[in-house]
Amino acid sequence: MKIDVIIPVYKPEKRFLELISRLEKQTLKPNRIIIMNTEEKYFEALLYGTDFAREHPNAEVHHLSKWEFNHGGTRNDGAARSTGDIFVCMTQDALPADNRLLEELTAALSAEEDIAVSYARQLPEKDSGEIEKYTRQFNYPEESCVKGKGQLPEMGIKTYFCSNVCAAYKKEVFRKLGGFERHVNFNEDMLFAAKAVQAGWKIAYCAGAKVxxxxxxxxxxxxxxxxxxxxxQAQHPEVFKGLPSESEGVKLVKQTAAHLCSIHKPWLVLRLFAESAAKYAGFFLGRRYKSLPAGVVRACAMNKDYWKQV
Structure with a gap:
């Protein structure tokens, strides 16, 4: 099977070049690396004095304006350029933990006909804080699993959990299901995963594939x-209604607090509560964005350019 890798890029740093280098050293090598770069000037600044095209002949760069970028639409455009049987979405700040990432990530897609998407385990960095380390462990455990309609009663919203930080898609299934939601500011990966599950497909979490x-x-x-x-979530009640996220958030906070106490760092619980309060306040207001003035919505948003396109 031919595999392409799609990477949306904005203001790349040297870590991005390390990502390209590690992808080229994989045991299962990508056919093409499709880079969807927002604003050419930042990409050119990183590459000044280098010959990127000669050094990375299987990488192709497509420039777009900041106005054109969209979480779902830009990835759809990258997928349309792919000629592979499978394409892998990655973010510019994800680094393969070893040279078997693509092999491990795509194995489930090759072995199981009813799996449409697989996603990788995310590991913390050495300098990550204790809260971030535990959050990664909570969301990305050591055990692999396969999720479908049968897991909804038990797993709820986590059935649809998937991350385009590093996820592989069967291109033909992706095409048949209509791809990512084109105009979206968040959750394009989960929205597609939900659509796939509801259509009878399954999602694989591959713990052996690590970034x-x-x-x-x-x-x-x-x-x-x-x-x-x-x-x-407010914009897509067909996916999220009846599957609340808050219970998972409460579970994470409780378990993280217990972990911090168990490693004798109880003072970090105050930081955990502050971060959790900020998360909940943002989520609470986001779910009710239609009731807020337009200026408040833009002030609260992380992706402010999205609201210029609405």
Missing amino acids: YHCHNYTCAEQFHRNFDNGVS
Whole structure:
């Protein structure tokens, strides 16, 4: 099977070049690396003095304006350029943990006919804080699993959980199901996963496929990010209605607090509560964005450009 990798890029740093290098060293090598770059000037600044095209002949770069970028639409455009049987979506700040990432990630798609999507385990960085480390462990455990309609009563909203930080898609299934929601500010991966599950397909979590990826967000950034999440859920009641996310959030906070106490760092519980309050406030307002003035919505959003397109 031919595999292409699609990476939306904005203001890339040296870590992005390391990602390209690690992809090229995989045991299962990508056929093409399709880079969907927002604003050419930032990409050119990173590559100044290098010959990127010669050094990475299987990488192709497509530039777009900031106005044109969209979480779902830009990835759809990348998928349309793919000639592979499978394409892998990645973000510019994810790094393969080893050279078997693509092999492990796509194995489930090759072995099981009814699996439409597989996604990788996200590992914290060495310098990640304790809260971020535990959050990664909570959301990305050591055990792999396959999720479908049969898991909805038990797993609820986590049945649809998927992450385009590193996820592989069967291109033909992706095409038949209509691809990602084109105009979306968040959750394009979960929305597609939900559509696939409802159509009878399954989602595979592949713990053996590992990437380093984490964010040490401030409380303000947590607020803005979760506001966008709340907006996305409010805009898609056909997916999220009846499958509340709050219970999973409460479970995460309780388990993280217990973990922090068990490792004798109870003072971090205060930070956990502050971050959790910011997350919930953002999510609460995002779910009710239609009742807010337009200026308040833009002020609360992380992806402010999205609202210029609405």
